Amino acid sequence: MHWQLAFENFWKGFKHSLCLCGAVLAAAYLGMALCGWYLGKYSVGSIFMLNPVLLLLLIASFCLLFRVLEKRILAAVAEDDAGEDDVEFISERKKVSLPVSQIRYIESNDTEVWVRCCDGESYRTKMNISRWEALLGPRFERIHRSFLVNKDAVTGWETTTVHLGEEVLPVSRKYRK
Secondary structure: OOOOOOOOOHHHHHHHHHHHHHHHHHHHHHHHHHHHHHOOOOOHHHOOOOOHHHHHHHHHHHHHHHHHHHHHHHHHHHHHHHHHOEEEEEEOOEEEEEEHHHEEEEEEEOOEEEEEEOOOOEEEEOOOHHHHHHHHHHHEEEEEOOEEEEHHHOOEEOOOEEEEOOEEEEOOHHHOO
């Protein structure tokens, strides 16, 4: 399960959305109470809607709801993050599981794709580089139609090349920044 809201910072956006919902509900509640009082439906002595205890109960219920949702969402996100640190794929008819941080870059070579690791290991797979790009996410940068590099492994960026320690990979015009 992935929680995707269009916010740069998920938790800040989520809290702002809840505050906005609470403000809309509070404004609607006060609007109903004031309209009822103004139209004479309620007398000042019998207005249960303006009871401070009721208002405090409403605020407390929203705070409690927020805390419960926050704990459940945090648990779900932690569960998702635990599985995202490893990537599984088939290489030489064997299932391989690697930590994403161990992948240095992905190299596409015709119908084969090579997964190059930090420890010098290489794995051949048939999964195309576009699927790798979608699988690995924002930690990896596409620099060429044949190369997808781990941003953490990059030691130097130039206009036409990317340095990964001693290794130098080309950057095509399409992917230059």
